[in-house]
Amino acid sequence: xxxxxxxxxxxxxxxxxxxxxxxxxxxxxxxxxxxxxxxxxxxxxxxxxxxxxxxxxxxxxxxxxxxxxxxxxxxxxxxxxxxxxxxxxxxxxxxxxxxxxxxxxxxxxxxxxxxxxxxxxxxxxxxxxxxxxxxxxxxxxxxxxxxxxxxxxxxxxxxxxxxxxxxxxxxxxxxxxxxxxxxxxxxxxxxxxxxxxxxxxxxxxxxxxxxxxxxxxxxxxxxxxxxxxxxxxxxxxxxxxxxxxxxxxxxxxxxxxxxxxxxxxxxxxxxxxxxxxxxxxxxxxxxxxxxxxxxxxxxxxxxxxxxxxxxxxxxxxxxxxxxxxxxxxxxxxxxxxxxxxxxxxxxxxxxxxxx
Numbered sequence: 001x002x003x004x005x006x007x008x009x010x011x012x013x014x015x016x017x018x019x020x021x022x023x024x025x026x027x028x029x030x031x032x033x034x035x036x037x038x039x040x041x042x043x044x045x046x047x048x049x050x051x052x053x054x055x056x057x058x059x060x061x062x063x064x065x066x067x068x069x070x071x072x073x074x075x076x077x078x079x080x081x082x083x084x085x086x087x088x089x090x091x092x093x094x095x096x097x098x099x100x101x102x103x104x105x106x107x108x109x110x111x112x113x114x115x116x117x118x119x120x121x122x123x124x125x126x127x128x129x130x131x132x133x134x135x136x137x138x139x140x141x142x143x144x145x146x147x148x149x150x151x152x153x154x155x156x157x158x159x160x161x162x163x164x165x166x167x168x169x170x171x172x173x174x175x176x177x178x179x180x181x182x183x184x185x186x187x188x189x190x191x192x193x194x195x196x197x198x199x200x201x202x203x204x205x206x207x208x209x210x211x212x213x214x215x216x217x218x219x220x221x222x223x224x225x226x227x228x229x230x231x232x233x234x235x236x237x238x239x240x241x242x243x244x245x246x247x248x249x250x251x252x253x254x255x256x257x258x259x260x261x262x263x264x265x266x267x268x269x270x271x272x273x274x275x276x277x278x279x280x281x282x283x284x285x286x287x288x289x290x291x292x293x294x295x296x297x298x299x300x301x302x303x304x305x306x307x308x309x310x311x312x313x314x315x316x317x318x319x320x321x322x323x324x325x326x327x328x329x330x331x332x333x334x335x336x337x338x339x340x341x342x343x344x345x346x347x348x349x350x351x352x353x354x355x
Contacts, residue, residue: 011047017122019108020164029158032228044106044119085148113313118161121145189268200343201317272308279310288315
């Protein structure tokens with residue numbers, strides 16, 4: 001149902017933001033490292049209008065759910081907590097935010113590692129920026145979105161997802177240094193396009209494992225005497241660490257190097273091999289893959305139209321991303337899903353392609 005269907009009048013402001021897929025640089029953002037995401041076609045759209053009812057009303061069309069809350073009351077509905085966090089971040093700027101009717105519609109798949117939460121946050125903040133004439137740029141939007149997720153949705157996330165949703169597009173990769181926020185759009189490997197396939201497996205362990213891996217990385221950095229694993233220049237240094245810190249650090253250090261190698265403008269075949277190496281590292285050193293993801297990745301990697309593939313997102317389920325020959329991603333996705341079974345589905349047949 002539309003905003004008009006729910007609230008009986010047209011919205012004042014409508015804004016949207018895309019989900020993202022990460023090509024290289026997994027679990028490096030909270031280690032002050034380098035990432036290489038791209039936007040996907042799916043978006044979250046937020047429509048809003050001030051109301052006179054004395055409370056905020058958020059209707060999530062795709063969940064057929066509604067949440068009501070005040071300025072000082074964290075809503076019990078998890079989806080509404082993201083919206084509430086964005087409102088509170090704007091209020092922290094000293095801006096008075098009127099009570100609002102908010103309508104959320106999204107085709108970004110939830111729970112598969114494509115940053116549906118970041119898309120919701122960025123779309124909400126874009127709508128508030130327009131409604132209230134806020135002087136905040138897209139980088140500040142991303143920073144506020146990250147703060148909203150950490151402080152109000154209680155997810156201790158890095159900055160990559162929000163920066164990608166706020167700054168990336170479908171035709172380029174966004175190189176981001178998550179420490180300095182240096183960033184630039186870089187072209188996809190020539191003659192290639194992206195394919196995203198959902199494994200159909202819920203990421204039931206992703207949240208707890210994420211927190212554990214983050215703590216392990218922080219411990220490894222302390223043992224090496226560096227502020228973050230991003231500061232390890234000699235990969236051999238990590239070999240002196242105890243387990244599992246040696247393997248965790250080895251993944252982060254090698255993953256950063258893969259991003260920087262891709263940034264040099266490699267061809268599609270080389271980029272695909274970097275993706276293959278990334279998945280092996282995530283599987284063996286970071287231990288965030290599962291048999292279903294490994295099988296799906298293996299099917300993608302063995303397809304003649306695919307240059308390389310890996311899991312994307314936190315792991316333990318969710319989606320995989322593949323780099324395919326231009327014009328062949330749709331067929332490759334159909335072939336692989338047919339082999340993988342009924343659980344799998346193509347989420348993005350073609351994204352970011354360049355002939």
